[in-house]
Amino acid sequence: MSRLFQAYRSLHEQGFLPILVDDDLHTNLLIEACLEAGFNVIEYTLRRRDAHRMIPWLRKNYPELYLLVGSTIDDDRIIARARRQGMEQLMTLDELADIGVDGLVSMHGFSEETIRKFCDTHLVIPAAFTLTEAMRQFASGAHFIKVLGPSLDTVRLFRSDATFGYCPILVTGGMTIERIPEAVRAGAVLSGTGFDVILRDNNPKIAGKNDMAACLRQFREEMQAAIDLMYPQLARVRGADNESWLAALPHQHHFGN
Secondary structure (H helix, E strand, C coil): CCHHHHHHHHHHHHCEEEEECCCCCCHHHHHHHHHHCCCCEEEEECCCCCHHHHHHHHHHHCCCCEEEEECCCCCHHHHHHHHHCCCCCCCCHHHHHHHCCCEEECCCCCCHHHHHHHCCCCEEECECCCHHHHHHHHHHCCCCEEEECCCCHHHHHHCCHHHCCCCCEEEECCCCCCCHHHHHHHCCCEEEEEHHHHCCCCCCCCCCHHHHHHHHHHHHHHHHHHHHHHCHHHHHCCCCCHHHHHHHCCCCCCCCC
């Protein structure tokens, strides 16, 4: 199978996505904590001021890691203006693709043209705020639709009976460990949280790699337990062949028939 499919299945089975946001924690420490906790898919946002330096460094030094980049924008003119205003960490989608990242995540929607351009080589995860946006972006080739929490009303709407279960949802924003089961019951198959929330109950100034890894495992275990309860068919095919696994997904996808 292609690296794209491997990234897709890895993210789906991982369930929980650790997100590197703009904070004072050292990137190396965060990455090592993710690996220690058994994660092989992460999201590195362009909000981090070192993104333009660290994303190429991560791609070179952690080739086994599936690297998604968040806070992306599919308008090069906006990025150029923002760079002139001091946001030098911003990169265009083409620049990120040239580096070799595995996925593109946005708090905005992507145009249908953008989705079609990248969806055969990268995980494409745009945000949507209406049913129409979600349907059009998924139909264009988006692999997951990002929904912003902490309210889960949009998740419930996107997974309502009249949508016939087409929409695979990643929910982020306010996804504390306590909110994860409710998010899955609402219809999300993925949840993502920044380290500012993951480490909220710990002092990030003194937390070491092992402490961070322990926090990450708690989030992942909570997500997997919620998924297994909501979608027992996924628990039965964990580790199964790709065809059986795809057939068990509780939403539509763009692989195979």
